[in-house]
Amino acid sequence: MFRLNHISNFLGLTRSTLGVLFMVILVGMGERLAERFLPVYLLALGGGAISIGLLNGLDNFLSAIYAFPGGYLSDRIGYKRALIVFNMIAMVGFLIVILFPAWQAVLAGAVLFLSWSAISLPATMSLIARVLPATKRTMGVSMHSLVRRIPMGLGPVLGGLCIGVWGVKTGVRTAFAVAFMLAFLAILLQQKLIEEETSRAADEKGQGKPEKNPLRLLKLMSPVLKRLLVSDILIRFCEQIPYAFVVVWCMTVIAEPISAFQFGILTAIEMATAMLVYIPVAYLADKIA
Numbered sequence: 001m002f003r004l005n006h007i008s009n010f011l012g013l014t015r016s017t018l019g020v021l022f023m024v025i026l027v028g029m030g031e032r033l034a035e036r037f038l039p040v041y042l043l044a045l046g047g048g049a050i051s052i053g054l055l056n057g058l059d060n061f062l063s064a065i066y067a068f069p070g071g072y073l074s075d076r077i078g079y080k081r082a083l084i085v086f087n088m089i090a091m092v093g094f095l096i097v098i099l100f101p102a103w104q105a106v107l108a109g110a111v112l113f114l115s116w117s118a119i120s121l122p123a124t125m126s127l128i129a130r131v132l133p134a135t136k137r138t139m140g141v142s143m144h145s146l147v148r149r150i151p152m153g154l155g156p157v158l159g160g161l162c163i164g165v166w167g168v169k170t171g172v173r174t175a176f177a178v179a180f181m182l183a184f185l186a187i188l189l190q191q192k193l194i195e196e197e198t199s200r201a202a203d204e205k206g207q208g209k210p211e212k213n214p215l216r217l218l219k220l221m222s223p224v225l226k227r228l229l230v231s232d233i234l235i236r237f238c239e240q241i242p243y244a245f246v247v248v249w250c251m252t253v254i255a256e257p258i259s260a261f262q263f264g265i266l267t268a269i270e271m272a273t274a275m276l277v278y279i280p281v282a283y284l285a286d287k288i289a
Contacts, residue, residue, distance in 0.1 A: 017132070017140060019193030020083075020124055021147045026186035027087055028148055030094065030179025031116055032155025034172045036267060037163060037260060038106060039248050041172040047103030049245075056244035058110055060236075063118040071122030079123035079130075080194050086123070087187050090116040094180040098173055113179075117148070127194070146275050153271030160264030171260075 034041070039052040074082040093112025096105055128140040162178075163171035221229070250266075251257050258266075 014132070016127055016194045017143070019190055020127055021143065022189045022193065023083065023087070023186045024124075024144065024148050025150055026182045026189070027090060027116060027120075028151035029155050029158075030151075030176075030182040031090070031113060032151045033159040033162070033175035033179055035114065035159075036156045036247055036263070037159055037168070037172060037175075038110075039244050040163075040168055040251060040260075042103045042106060043248065043252075044168045045101060045103040045106070047106075051103050051107070052244050052248070055107060055110055055114075056240065058107065059114045060240055062111065062114065066119040067122060070119035074123035074126050079127045080190065082123040083120060083190055083194070084187055086116060086120040087183050087190070089113075089119070091180055091183045094176045094183065097176045098180065101169060101173065142281065149271040149275045153268035153275075155264075156267040157261065157264035160260035160262070163260040168260075 038055060042051045042055065070082070070086065073085065076082075077085075090113040093109040093114075096109035096112070099105075124144060125141065128144065132140045159171075159175045162175045165171065166174055218226075247263055250263050251260065
């Protein structure tokens, strides 16, 4: 028991952070079951290369702007209520894809579910900052990033199995049905595990209104943080140029196309590699800080 408590303390695990991590796994698993195969699904529904580009562009654009309303709502109603709202928004997006097998419906549903990670991130970071001491916040954020890679790796494998068994069209819609149920389960676990914000936290919120104009926050950034932001934008821009088309290239273009399950395995290897570096980096960052 002592060793278990020691491990929990080292990793920054509390009841509330565990609730968030379970939420990240469940909703993220649902989102990632079919997300990597949506370009292939769009082609199967009659969409072309433009629809694939629109999907990926929409994902990246919304991932950027959704963080602002996500942060505002979290400040306004508290992180626990905000996370429930964000999960329900994702569930509506899943439902649209399940009910309407058309490429236009995929784009409409994507507006609601593809950027769940971005819109929920401010509430998640707010929770970690409030329930963990300063010396464990980097570890808490790193655990969130590490656990987030579990559905990113495992989801495409399971989604690939669905496509292998039922085909692209039925397999993807089945994956979204599973995603809907996992998101509902995540809401139940959130209610059970995540503790309400303390009166002290509520008092702190009452000292100032949430900022409505995100551009004003740029003035508060240090020069170092601004340079980091610019470098991150450039790196992600380069990364996203081929991102949505990789699955199409692997499954339909190359001389010996791979199956959806094999593509899922490759994605799992990518995520496992990323996961291996989080804990040692977080430990060193907390030590140096």
